[in-house]
Amino acid sequence: MDVSEAITSRRSIGRVTHEPVPRETVEAILESAIHAPNHKITEPWRFHVFAGKGRGELAKARAEVARIMAGEEREDEELVKGRISRERKKAFRAPVVIAVISKAGRDEVETVENYAACSAAVQNMQLTAHSLGLGAMWRTGPVAYHEHMREFFGLEEGDRIVAYLYVGYPDLSETRRRREPFEQMTTWHEG
């Protein structure tokens, strides 16, 4: 698959099968990530791969976030159990989940640029997964970014959680892409 085809045919795939993804395939995805551009060669990306039973660690952390959030919101005791259970299960939506962390820079600008570099890395990962016949979904959200998740990953000040990339074999027919034409988003400056 050439780059142009990979870019235009990739879709976020939220539903994947339980079929395990070979380690070499996950490694190919990680390899593609580190080729992303990064200013001053800071190589800001750090990865945590949760696969198979290892997803239990992520599930436990997510469940703890749900418990904390339910407490903060004074949610009904009866509903809390369901909320925790739903959150726990989310870690098992795909056979592999790769968390991408961006390290803090030496100043604010570098921190922003590190995050930008990690976003480029995530797109490399998505394109590689797609080209290898896998589906991927970039997931985030309040639970994903929660302080407890930061502690779970041992993050330092300025580090950022960029993505949880859920990867597996697609179990979903392709959806149509909704995008406005680039012409509507572009101002040309040609003298």
Ligand SMILES: Cc1cc2nc3c(=O)[nH]c(=O)nc-3n(C[C@H](O)[C@H](O)[C@H](O)COP(=O)(O)O)c2cc1C
């Ligand atoms: C920073 C970022 C965070 C995202 N977080 C989520 C998410 O939490 N849940 C989700 O369903 N999709 C998430 N997505 C994926 C988008 O929903 C998806 O890219 C968008 O619907 C466009 O679809 P496409 O990737 O197939 O072009 C995220 C994408 C980005 C770039």
